[in-house]
Amino acid sequence: MRQPLVAGNWKMNGSLASVRELLAGLKEGIGDVKVAEVAVCPPAIYIPETQAQLAGTPISWGGQDLSVHESGAYTGEIAGPMLRDFDCKYVIIGHSERRTYHGETDELVAEKFSAARKSGLVPIFCIGETLEERESGITEEVVARQVDAVIEHCGVEMLGEGVIAYEPVWAIGTGKTASPEQAQEVHAFIRSRVAKSSSDVAEGLRILYGGSMKPDNAAELLAKPDIDGGLIGGASLKAADFLGICTAAND
Ligand code: PGA
Numbered sequence: 001m002r003q004p005l006v007a008g009n010w011k012m013n014g015s016l017a018s019v020r021e022l023l024a025g026l027k028e029g030i031g032d033v034k035v036a037e038v039a040v041c042p043p044a045i046y047i048p049e050t051q052a053q054l055a056g057t058p059i060s061w062g063g064q065d066l067s068v069h070e071s072g073a074y075t076g077e078i079a080g081p082m083l084r085d086f087d088c089k090y091v092i093i094g095h096s097e098r099r100t101y102h103g104e105t106d107e108l109v110a111e112k113f114s115a116a117r118k119s120g121l122v123p124i125f126c127i128g129e130t131l132e133e134r135e136s137g138i139t140e141e142v143v144a145r146q147v148d149a150v151i152e153h154c155g156v157e158m159l160g161e162g163v164i165a166y167e168p169v170w171a172i173g174t175g176k177t178a179s180p181e182q183a184q185e186v187h188a189f190i191r192s193r194v195a196k197s198s199s200d201v202a203e204g205l206r207i208l209y210g211g212s213m214k215p216d217n218a219a220e221l222l223a224k225p226d227i228d229g230g231l232i233g234g235a236s237l238k239a240a241d242f243l244g245i246c247t248a249a250n251d
Contacts, residue, residue, distance in 0.1 A: 002206050004222060004249040005163060005229035007124055008040040008236025009064065009092060009210075019046045023053040025239025030059055036229060036249040039090050040236065041124075044078050047086045055087070062090030062121070065098060068111045070119075080119025091121045092231070094146070096128060096169045106146055110153035113162060117154070123162035124231060125150060126210070127190075131170035139168075139186060144193050151197050159194065160201035163208060165231040166190060171211025173233055180220045180227075183209045187226035215244030222249050 014022070019042060030038065039060045042050050050061045067077035083091055093116060094109035104112075109125070116123040127146040129139040143166065150159050166186055168178050178186075187207045195202035209221050210231035221227050229249070235241040 002204065002228045004036040005206055005208060006036045006038055006242075006246045006249065007062070007090065007092075007163075007165075007208065007229070007231050008242055009095070009231055009233050010040065010042045010046075010236060011064070011097070011233060012043055013237055014043065014046065016046070016049065019049055020053070022237065022239055023050060026059060026243065027053065027057055029239060029243040030057060030246075032243065032250075033058075033246040034250045036246045038246050041090065041092055044083075047083070047088065051086045060089040062088045062092065062124070064092045064095070066091050066093070066112060066116060066119075066121070068108065068115045070115075080115050080121055083121060084119050089122055090124050090163075091116050092124045092126060092165075094126045096126060096167060096172060100169075106149035107153070109146075110149045113150050114154045114158065117158055117161055124165050124208070125159075125162050126165045126167050126231070128167040128169050128172075128211070134168065134170065140189050143186060143190055147190060147193050151194070156194065156197035156201050160198070160205055163206045163229075164190060165208040165210045167210035167231060169211075173212070175212050177212040177214075177217050177221075178209070180224050183221060184224040184226055187224065191226055213245060215241055215248065218245040218248035219251070 041062045063083045066080045093112040098104045129142040191202045206228040208229040208231045213230045
């Protein structure tokens with residue numbers, strides 16, 4: 001049985017005051033979450049505050065990106081061991097915003113996957129097609145290429161130590177959610193792709209859905225057999241909405 005994971009990707013949002021308020025709200029409501037594992041990924045500068053507030057609660061936390069290097073002359077970068085210093089469990093890698101605005105390639109993302117594992121972090125590895133790619137009928141080709149890059153670089157066993165987040169780019173922040181059927185179809189394809197290398201890894205691998213997931217559409221997405229949780233952007237910035245998604249996994 002794969003335990004669902006609901007992870008919040010706060011992106012570059014918030015202030016110290018709003019982060020404190022959000023964390024307080026999460027702490028207050030987390031008791032209602034019965035099934036899902038819950039994590040939040042704040043902007044790096046708010047990780048110490050997040051650790052201070054969430055230590056000892058069932059909520060874990062993580063980074064939104066990491067460097068492929070462990071230390072050195074890489075201005076502006078954050079290394080895996082630094083995230084571990086603040087007890088981060090997870091790190092998001094390969095988010096479409098990093099791929100689009102920072103030119104991250106499949107190969108670089110694969111290197112980040114192994115850098116994360118080397119530091120003891122669990123990568124939340126994001127993949128997904130653009131609208132143009134979906135309309136050209138190459139969704140499966142695109143996600144297969146993205147997954148294969150990690151399998152080739154890291155090996156399938158290491159892939160199995162992470163989590164995949166399928167996020168159709170056209171659904172991110174747009175209010176357009178993939179229908180549960182559309183999402184399930186791609187999730188099942190991703191699992192079958194991994195199964196070509198190892199059926200055991202494929203069976204145990206959590207594949208999250210991301211893209212305009214909200215309290216009112218979470219339950220039907222989470223009910224699908226190959227959807228094992230969510231990576232939540234906009235709706236993770238309000239405690240009630242995020243907890244609403246987390247509790248949708250209760251039944
Ligand atoms: P969204 O973002 O929930 O705001 O669509 C999801 C993500 O980018 O991880």
